[in-house]
Amino acid sequence: MTAAEARERHAALSAEIVEADAAYHGEDAPIMSDAEYDRLRRALEDIEARFPELAGTGPASASVGAKPSDTFSKVRHVVPMLSLGNAFADEEVEEFVARVRRFLNWPADRALAFTAEPKIDGLSLSLRYEEGRLVTAATRGDGEVGENVTANAREIADIPATLTGDDVPPVCEVRGEVYLSHADFAAINARQEVAGKPLFANPRNAAAGSLRQLDPSITASRPLRFFAYAWGEVSPAFEGTQAGVIERFRRWGLPVNPRMAVCEDASAMLAQYRAIEEARPDLGYDIDGVVYKVDDLALQRRLGFVSRSPRWALAHKFPAQTATTVVEAIDIQVGRTGSLNPLARLRPVTVGGVVVSNATLHNEGYVQGVGGDGEPIREGRDIRFGDTVVVLRAGDVIPKVMDVDLDKRPADAKPYVFPDVCPACGSRAVREVNPRTGRLDAIRRCTGGLICPAQGVERLKHFVSRNAFDLEGFGQTYVELLFEAGLVRQPADLFALAFEPLKAEIVKRREALSAAKRAEGEPAPKKAKKKGDDEDKAIRNLLASLDARRTIPLNRFLFALGIRHIGESTAKALAKRFSDMPALREAVAAAALQQPGPDWLALSAVPRVGPTTRDRLIAAFSLWHPHPEAAGAPPQDEVEDGKSDEEQRPGGGRLGLRLSAPQRENLLAHYGSEEEIEAAIARAAAQRPGEGYHFLADDGEIGPVATESLIDFFGEPHNAAAVDALLEAVTVEPMESAAAAAAFAGKTLVFTGTLEKMTRNEAKATAERLGAKVSGSVSAKTDLVVAGPGAGSKLKDAERLKVRVVSEDEWLALVADA
Numbered sequence: 001m002t003a004a005e006a007r008e009r010h011a012a013l014s015a016e017i018v019e020a021d022a023a024y025h026g027e028d029a030p031i032m033s034d035a036e037y038d039r040l041r042r043a044l045e046d047i048e049a050r051f052p053e054l055a056g057t058g059p060a061s062a063s064v065g066a067k068p069s070d071t072f073s074k075v076r077h078v079v080p081m082l083s084l085g086n087a088f089a090d091e092e093v094e095e096f097v098a099r100v101r102r103f104l105n106w107p108a109d110r111a112l113a114f115t116a117e118p119k120i121d122g123l124s125l126s127l128r129y130e131e132g133r134l135v136t137a138a139t140r141g142d143g144e145v146g147e148n149v150t151a152n153a154r155e156i157a158d159i160p161a162t163l164t165g166d167d168v169p170p171v172c173e174v175r176g177e178v179y180l181s182h183a184d185f186a187a188i189n190a191r192q193e194v195a196g197k198p199l200f201a202n203p204r205n206a207a208a209g210s211l212r213q214l215d216p217s218i219t220a221s222r223p224l225r226f227f228a229y230a231w232g233e234v235s236p237a238f239e240g241t242q243a244g245v246i247e248r249f250r251r252w253g254l255p256v257n258p259r260m261a262v263c264e265d266a267s268a269m270l271a272q273y274r275a276i277e278e279a280r281p282d283l284g285y286d287i288d289g290v291v292y293k294v295d296d297l298a299l300q301r302r303l304g305f306v307s308r309s310p311r312w313a314l315a316h317k318f319p320a321q322t323a324t325t326v327v328e329a330i331d332i333q334v335g336r337t338g339s340l341n342p343l344a345r346l347r348p349v350t351v352g353g354v355v356v357s358n359a360t361l362h363n364e365g366y367v368q369g370v371g372g373d374g375e376p377i378r379e380g381r382d383i384r385f386g387d388t389v390v391v392l393r394a395g396d397v398i399p400k401v402m403d404v405d406l407d408k409r410p411a412d413a414k415p416y417v418f419p420d421v422c423p424a425c426g427s428r429a430v431r432e433v434n435p436r437t438g439r440l441d442a443i444r445r446c447t448g449g450l451i452c453p454a455q456g457v458e459r460l461k462h463f464v465s466r467n468a469f470d471l472e473g474f475g476q477t478y479v480e481l482l483f484e485a486g487l488v489r490q491p492a493d494l495f496a497l498a499f500e501p502l503k504a505e506i507v508k509r510r511e512a513l514s515a516a517k518r519a520e521g522e523p524a525p526k527k528a529k530k531k532g533d534d535e536d537k538a539i540r541n542l543l544a545s546l547d548a549r550r551t552i553p554l555n556r557f558l559f560a561l562g563i564r565h566i567g568e569s570t571a572k573a574l575a576k577r578f579s580d581m582p583a584l585r586e587a588v589a590a591a592a593l594q595q596p597g598p599d600w601l602a603l604s605a606v607p608r609v610g611p612t613t614r615d616r617l618i619a620a621f622s623l624w625h626p627h628p629e630a631a632g633a634p635p636q637d638e639v640e641d642g643k644s645d646e647e648q649r650p651g652g653g654r655l656g657l658r659l660s661a662p663q664r665e666n667l668l669a670h671y672g673s674e675e676e677i678e679a680a681i682a683r684a685a686a687q688r689p690g691e692g693y694h695f696l697a698d699d700g701e702i703g704p705v706a707t708e709s710l711i712d713f714f715g716e717p718h719n720a721a722a723v724d725a726l727l728e729a730v731t732v733e734p735m736e737s738a739a740a741a742a743a744f745a746g747k748t749l750v751f752t753g754t755l756e757k758m759t760r761n762e763a764k765a766t767a768e769r770l771g772a773k774v775s776g777s778v779s780a781k782t783d784l785v786v787a788g789p790g791a792g793s794k795l796k797d798a799e800r801l802k803v804r805v806v807s808e809d810e811w812l813a814l815v816a817d818a
């Protein structure tokens with residue numbers, strides 16, 4: 001069976017199962033025997049085992065809870081539910097501790113405690129208690145909006161309906177993990193088997209399936225458990241330590257993990273990790289690592305967050321699990337951005353309790369045994385059809401092929417030839433040279449752009465996906481159907497869909513499917529007179545979900561466009577800076593006009609040179625040439641003071657400036673001679689990007705890579721046209737964000753002079769957490785200047801422009817109130 005056939009069969013089976021389910025449960029009127037139903041279920045599971053990318057995609061899929069998620073109401077998390085940064089090696093834990101100390105400017109001899117506790121492999125749940133009574137329970141969802149599962153949570157014995165104690169805050173959101181014990185998981189699967197229902201792949205899936213049930217009595221019949229380990233909105237806020245709060249949780253009647261310990265340093269944390277790893281087989285429930293948290297809550301607050309994870313916590317994962325199997329084929333899947341992604345089809349094998357039959361091979365070099373830097377991977381062993389390989393699975397991520405056993409390689413195995421044309425559209429597939437690194441891109445990409453159907457379909461799937469437009473009901477199957485039928489080729493087409501043509505396609509598809517089945521010798525499906533009605537209802541639901549999305553926040557809109565390097569957090573960063581699309585596009589157009597030239601990029605691509613040294617070289621060069629290119633010449637005070645002209649020259653004797661020996665050698669090796677280096681610096685200086693480019697590229701959350709990607713995207717007329725067409729159909733509104741409501745939202749702050757209580761980084765992070773933008777120079781647009789001792793010209797500017805100036809202590813007081 002090919003992947004396309006599998007998809008068709010999967011969709012057809014799903015439809016039959018959904019129909020049978022509806023008849024059985026909804027109408028108490030089964031349309032088939034249990035044995036027949038069983039056969040359908042097994043056929044579906046079979047396909048999902050062989051084509052895991054289909055698992056979880058259909059309405060009847062075994063790996064999704066029994067009901068689709070859109071049946072729960074939504075809950076917005078006042079405090080987002082975040083994820084954790086990951087570490088695998090001991091050194092990464094040491095680096096984490098060092099990073100926290102650096103950020104806080106915490107001397108090595110000053111005590112800094114961390115908690116260490118098991119990382120439960122379940123699903124997270126937020127329980128809101130008001131006046132001690134449970135009022136809402138919500139799943140994590142996308143971290144900002146979750147599903148309301150209150151009725152189900154009330155059925156979980158571990159979750160108290162009221163918190164008891166005289167120190168329970170009036171508002172308290174308790175967060176923790178719902179999980180199943182190994183014994184209860186086995187019992188549930190045994191019952192499923194007897195009832196002829198599909199088995200759950202692991203305890204976490206079973207817990208998720210049990211919690212996300214529309215019928216709370218099903219949740220009640222599954223012995224879910226809960227551990228509390230964190231919190232969201234709490235008023236008045238907790239004070240003291242992490243361990244102290246967990247102890248209060250315990251007193252209030254919440255279950256907490258008994259294996260939490262407070263550790264004084266990295267080696268104690270690692271010792272606790274080993275102890276938990278050793279206890280793991282006997283715990284009776286799944287854990288996948290150890291979570292470390294800074295114990296002092298005041299320090300947690302100071303540390304804050306980067307993107308979606310707290311700076312004050314780390315998940316130290318247990319090593320991934322591996323197994324050995326055989327490569328039966330290597331397929332190429334074309335991604336949304338045209339990437340040719342090699343995928344190994346494997347003889348199915350169980351890795352850590354899960355059947356694996358696909359594994360990623362990353363890219364062409366990975367198959368051949370060559371890394372991006374030209375260094376060998378797996379000591380240069382390539383991967384071929386028929387090879388015996390080691391597959392590795394870590395958590396939820398798609399498994400990868402780690403190693404090859406050359407002793408078991410069949411004598412006739414040939415090296416895999418990576419295609420240089422796109423398997424979907426036949427266009428050339430190329431590896432571009434990255435101008436920043438001067439190296440070949442690891443990924444080969446289809447050049448077909450809009451004509452490539454695989455890219456088109458993938459872009460649309462991304463567009464409708466949950467964190468993008470979240471178009472309920474448009475699963476993979478519908479997107480493909482509509483694309484193939486030519487009804488939807490670009491996002492705007494979705495919004496032009498009408499009932500009749502949609503219905504015609506769906507009917508056509510159904511008839512084609514049953515004809516195919518008859519041809520295969522299967523009996524004609526039983527006449528279901530309600531089929532037409534159900535289809536009408538499904539179509540009306542699709543159209544309603546489109547209507548519900550005709551207004552969309554800017555960050556989702558941007559993310560949905562599927563622009564390379566514009567993930568969710570970059571989309572949010574952009575939406576924070578721009579209130580609407582015209583403003584954003586204007587900024588991108590300005591950046592496009594003032595992009596850097598190739599020599600500017602190339603200079604920082606010299607090994608060990610990098611952007612900082614490049615800018616220093618250019619600054620020194622401009623100083624020592626009295627008439628530099630006027631545009632964008634650096635202001636004098638950016639060049640380090642107190643050095644004579646001679647000292648500031650780049651290079652060795654004649655070329656001054658603090659270049660390290662390797663930097664000087666690399667520059668010489670790259671450019672040939674000192675004269676050539678100077679000439680290259682001169683060219684780079686002339687090709688410096690202008691303000692418009694810096695405006696985007698220097699924003700720490702956007703950066704040069706995303707900036708260039710935006711320039712490329714909007715520079716393509718067909719992309720601009722597709723966005724225009726879409727904007728005709730939908731209204732984009734500013735991002736709804738907690739930050740927008742925050743105290744310093746939209747304000748511009750400048751820090752100058754020496755800060756004594758915190759590092760610059762911390763000050764900047766705090767300001768940004770409160771919605772402010774931190775700038776390096778004072779202008780009439782500056783709202784506040786925080787000045788420490790030694791402040792100079794910026795303080796004078798502030799006084800001259802009558803900008804409010806506060807001391808570091810005053811600033812800390814303002815922040816504490818915010």
Ligand code: IVH
Nearest residue numbers: 082083084118119120124177229230291310
């Ligand atoms: S703390 C802001 N502690 O791991 C930090 N998370 O990979 C909140 N998890 O989404 C999380 N055990 O679902 C924390 N002891 C533990 C945990 C834990 C499991 C989950 C949690 C989170 C995920 C992040």
